[in-house]
Amino acid sequence: MRRLANRRLAEECYLDQPVGGPVLCVIPRLGHHRRFASVTVRYGSVDNRFVPPGSAAPVEVPAGIAHFLEHKLFEDEAGNVFDRFAALGASANAYTSHTHTSYHFTTTGDFPAAYALLLEFVQRPYFTPETVKKEQGIIEQEIKMYLDDPQWRVYQNLLEALFQEYPVRLDIAGTVESVRRIRVEDLYLCYRAFYRPAQTVVCVSGDVDPEEMARLTSRLMPPGAGEAEVRRLYPEEPPGVAFPRREEAMPVAEPVLYLGFKEGSTGERGEPLLRRELATQLLLDTLVGRASPLFSRLYEEGLIDDRFGASYLGEVFYGASILGGETPQPDRLEEELRRGIAAARSAGVDRAAFERGRRKLTGDALRSFNSPQAAARAFGSGYLRGIGPYDYLEALDALGVEDLEKRLTEHLREDNLAVSVVRPREPAKDR
Amino acid sequence: MTRMPNGIVLYHYPTTQFKTVTMMLCLHQRLGDDAARTAVLPFLLRRGCRGFPSLRDLARRLEELYGAALEPGVWKLGERQVAVWELELAEERFVPDPGDLLGQGMELLRQLLTEPATQDGAFRADYLAGERENLIRRVQSLANDKRAYAIFRLGEEMCRVEAFARHQYGRVEELAALEPHELWGYYQHILRENPLDLFVVGGGEPEDLARRARTVLDFPRTGGVTLGTTPLGNAPAAPREVVEEQQVHQAKLCLGFRTATTYADPAYTALAVANGILGAFPHSKLFREVRERASLAYYANSRLEPTKGLLIVSAGINAADYPRSREIILQQLAAVQAGDFTGEELENTRRAMERGILASEDVPEQKIRDAVVGLVNGRLEGVAERLARLRDVTAEQVVEASRRIRLDTVYLLTGKGVA
Structure with missing residues (x-):
């Protein structure tokens, strides 16, 4: 691992970047009670047009799908992943931004077990028509909550006014209508295109041993074989704003x-x-x-x-x-x-x-x-x-x-x- | 804990865990007819003092002190109101040329409190007018945040004959009536008489810090006033229902319960566990049943107001789903009261609460706030004691505490003419 340090900040961290694997950053925090880990995937709401790996044809998927995927990864055949974190004394959450999706947990209990769960569940997609339908109801409520939030509205409207083409102008969660169009196949398509070890950043901070974390990580999220990469298609943004x-x-x-x-x-x-x-x-x-x-x-x-x-x-x-x-x-x-x-x-x-x-x-x-x-x-x-x-x-x-x-x-x-x-x-x- | 000669009590938590020192001065008052007068003080005093007479002078001073952050605030803990001045400074060991950074920060706090900018022997009328208007707008702008608005309205309806109904900033008409001379007299009185605490997280050796605090904050006080505890109220014989209409996309449903148990009560920890099983976490019954099973809401949770002894459930739903959501929520509480929860639910909740207690040790503001809640309720405990209480709670105690919970008021903010 490579150690980076800064004297003025009295900070250090340890980096590991195996070929084809995730980047791992460990920030030691001796004496802290809480330990934290996150998995961040370079996939956000702006990535809705792309050429899937191994394909030649560009696809466009409904707005809000990165966020929908983030919700849905928390459920698999065995049920709700939140419950498994809770059983380990950990609290998990996630967010989707315009550029990335991040899953994280904090715990004061069994860190290695919760860390293993985090790295496993983000690598185990499970989508069925029933679970997708159920999530549409939940996300519809999330979208409506934001429609009543003036802070969010004024921000979203500003992005729509500033950008003519660039998809940062689309709401991260999509619309009630676009979310209703999301199907199981879309989710698998996006998951397979973007959720790859080489597109992932893993961060750990707290009272942990960096070398041990590197060993754990390479076992839990081994490097992918030299597969083709997804090609992200972003439109050219012309100069000037969309609306003043x-x-x-x-x-x-x-x-x-x-x-x-x-x-x-x-x-x-x-x-x-x-x-x-x-x-x-x-x-x-x-x-x-x-x-x-x-x-x-x-x-x-x-x-x-x-x-x-x-x-x-x-x-x-x-x-x-x-x-x-x-x-x-x-x-x-x-x-x-x-x-x-x-x-x-x-x-x-x-x-x-x-x-x-x-x-x-x-x-x-x-x-x-x-x-x-x-x-x-x-x-x-x-x-x-x-x-x-x-x-x-x-x-x-x-x-x-x-x-x-x-x-x-x-x-x-x-x-x-x-x-x-x-x-x-x-x-x-x-x- | 050190009581200084002038009655200021210093609570110091020495640690090298952080890169900054957090200091909070907390001036206590009963929540009541003086609410607006107390609430305006942290903001008004932040407008300027003798050495730094304007907002801009003060902002420059803070930038010179390595981007020190000064945050005025007002807390409502049950029927206690706390005026708060928070100053966060870089720890001296992290800046190139610190001088006496901590002492300078403390001195700034002293000046803010004891040498406010004045005019004709009272607060500056223009500063007061500005801060009065700001707080009026803050109270009115509660309507901008529908979730917080619904929770506030529920408390207001539930406690309409109790002091708790007041907003932490007071009522609009009370704010509008603030006047510089009268407020000056009020401030001089409570600064002299009411409990004043200084909390410090970080900041070096305890003896050295206590000495510095004693030297700098040595202004004359008597500290004679003792403030009582918050009375519990009773639920009505039959629950009330309040429905309000606005043009919203999402309806907000809030259920307010009386728990008959405050933080001061030994049964409080069992109640907090009951609340955890019911709705405080993603593994709780409300999240699982209202969101994951019935797909009715994005958020559905419960929280306790520890000092007033209230439990509040809050969910964002489609208006048409109101009866069904209400029914499912009440079923979940009934399940807890019937002891219908698994050992796993109990243990998951215990672990989540343990994490919460430990995690707040890692956040200076949270650590201080927890301590103030303990202090206001006459039960200031350390982490070890709180964890021990939590470990000892049994399923029977959880059921017993939950059976004291009574529905008081159901509040619904619902849409009109919006799909």
Whole structure:
């Protein structure tokens, strides 16, 4: 195994990457009660068009299938996998994002047994027409829950406004209609195409022995024979946004406003991607972060509160800066934010704010290693984008004001901008 | 635990497990007519103090302290309200040039509490106006989160003649009536008289930390007020049903029960196990029956309010499935009460709860919050004691505790005109 360490963070991890097998990352956390493991598959909601391994014909599957698969893996001939984790004193869960699907558990009990169960169940698909039908009912309720959630709606609407073609514009769970179209054969097709050891990242953190974990992992998830790989088909995303504005009325009390700037330069991995991500995040912090003049003015005028945020989403094939939150006056807030960014474009980035912001991101980096689960998650997300676990601080040190200014003129541009607003449908009831 | 001369009680959990130190100052009050006055304080004091008079000055100071995080908060634990100031700082050993980072952080907390930004001998009117409006919006925006809204409405209906009905931020009209001079007097009073605790996780040697706390937080107090415990209420002879309509896609069903058992009661652990078998986990009856077998819901679970002694079941369903969902939920509780659960269900629940207790040791905020729940209920126990109690619970005790559970109110938030 290869040991990676970082003195400043007082962190270390052990990596193993057998040919054709999963990448294993072990983050030792001596003295912690809880042990955590995750299996992350490079397969998300954007992977709905592909050429299956060994085939020549492209296929398109119903939206939401990666998420459906994630639900369904928790059931096999013997029943519900949650019960087996529970019997081992472990608690399991999973999530599906646009780019990946992740299964994880935490335990304070028998770790090797729960680890074996995790690696086994993700390799054992079992789908029948009855179990698929049952899951359609459950996922329909999940989709409806999100339809009533203004935070999710305003975000989803923004992605639909920003992207013209790229499937990040499709809801991760799909729609009630697309989910009803999913059949057993689709699930097996997608499972066989994407769930392969070589497409998998395994993370373990807690009080464990790295070498022992490597031995266990190679036994439980042996490398696949040199099979053909799936070919993922992503559409070309044209420049410019799909719609400059999306509005939705909901039975809520408080409006929500998000502004999004679509990333124009995509396709990079590793250091350039990390550099872009940090420069943009730091830029957003200096413009609208807690210590910025704009934040305090908007806060003092009652247009925003603690729930306001600004962050950069930096994936390989798509990206966006997203800022906003709940506000009593979405139109005025939109105007203020547009004006504030335009003013920054002519004034440039304040050097002192840049230095303070960099210090803050250093503290954030430290904090992110507090939770073993967050550290493991960060490793997985970084790995899939070609970024090492400790590259962050060095990349941060290497940044200069000019990097931020470059992002300001290249990325935070009016022609990349879309606005999403959720407004109350009816006046809030007096309570 | 160290009681300082001015009555502040320091609870220190030394550990090197984390890269940051977490400090929380907790000011206690009864949940009642003063709710809005107490609730605004953490937010108002975060607006500025003598040394850092504006939000921006404070934000800059926090960035200088290596991205220290200051989080104001308000907790409602039964009928106790707790105003919380949380400061999370990098542990000194992880930053290149720490100086006295911990002492500076503590000093910042002292300034926030004892030297708020003032105007005419009271709180600044503009700061108060802003924070008052923020909290009014936060109370109203409960309607944005339908799941939380339904749970709150259930508690409000169930406890409509009890203090527990209040939102942790108080009522809108109480917030709207806040006034700088009157609030200043109130604050000076409770800062002097009410229980004030400092919790610290990490932060080096206990003696050194206690000395620093004593030196920095030495402002005069009497700490004379003792706050009582939360009274249990009674379920009505026949359960009430409350139905509310909004244009939602998914109906939210909440069932509120009285358990006649609070955290202070020795039978509480058995009740918590009963709740675990019923609905707290993915192996519980509610998840298995309502979601996995009947395919009625994405989420269906139960939770306890330990200080008021309530059990609340919550599920998101199609409106048309209301009668069937309600019936299945009540059947699951009846099964627990009849002792109709396997040894495996009991042991799985015991293991899951054990994991929960141990896991909260790994999360400083959770560890502190657990301690405050214990403190408020007069039963502050360490992990070992809590685990021992859990190990000793028998199936008979679970059944006995569950038989005290009575349905009080059923609340349904349902759609109109939406498929």
